[in-house]
């Protein structure tokens with residue numbers, strides 16, 4: 632008894648084929664919900680091949696009495712009921728070693744898209760505006776102070792890349808990191824106050840919910856740029872729209888939103904936003920590596936070996 636519940640179809644498709652080779656695999660999409668899966672199959676399921684964007688609540692765990700592992704495609708665990716997993720002794724594995732560099736690269740892309748107005752520049756030509764005169768000026772990253780909220784795997788990689796551009800990095804995390812050459816700020820308010828660009832890359836938790844509010848945005852200031860690659864739950868979107876409309880910040884580059892795939896109209900309509908559909912890890916190589924890591928964790932659990940990338944929670 633070691634069946635797998637596959638909760639999404641993975642891309643690249645080879646991941647789906649390789650997952651099926653590990654153990655009998657049941658597609659959630661064939662049933663619509665876990666409750667609708669026949670009881671004898673539910674009882675055989677010991678692993679769920681899931682995704683960071685899918686909820687996994689206590690009722691779902693309850694419906695899978697022999698579940699031992701939720702293998703997550705992604706590093707976010709904000710949609711999983713951790714207390715329920717702990718109570719039922721369900722382990723969680725994420726793809727924590729797969730996507731750090733790729734998400735950091737996209738972040739640099741968003742920083743440049745904001746500071747050099749790359750999306751507006753493209754539109755400037757297509758609309759014929761260039762024939763009427765030059766574009767408004769952007770600003771350099773070199774020499775600017777860039778604040779990073781969340782200084783784990785991805786935050787530290789972003790800092791490394793920004794150094795190459797000659798930016799001065801400061802950061803905020805729950806604790807100061809010994810031996811890093813960057814200034815620490817104990818609160819997001821202090822970080823925003825001292826930053827020209829504020830990058831958000833901390834997990835979505837009750838502690839970080841709506842942490843980027845109107846006050847933080849005002850502190851970032853009228854020439855400030857917000858870049859969110861973490862989770863939509865960290866930014867109070869109504870406050871962001873109001874701050875953009877009032878000119879309290881210069882712009883926002885966002886890969887994540889509170890109610891994905893729905894994006895507030897105020898962010899879509901604003902000429903000061905750059906929007907991406909949660910593509911932080913969305914490259915062929917990274918997604919393949921993530922998929923293989925999901926599979927390897929499940930195979931390890933079935934073989935009674937240690938998980939490759941367990942989440943400590």
Ligand code: NAP
Pocket residue numbers: 706707708727730734780781782783784785786803804805806807832833834835836838839860861862886887909910911912
């Ligand atoms: P990580 O290595 O676990 O680092 C998380 C960092 O956030 C740590 O520095 C931690 O502080 C800090 N943090 C946690 N709670 C905090 C709080 N209340 N106040 C201040 N700092 C806090 O995680 P990671 O791999 O860098 O990933 C970070 C997040 O990025 C993920 O949880 C996920 O939601 C998001 N993400 C998004 C995408 C995308 O596609 N856009 C892709 C991957 C990940 P300490 O170091 O002091 O513990």
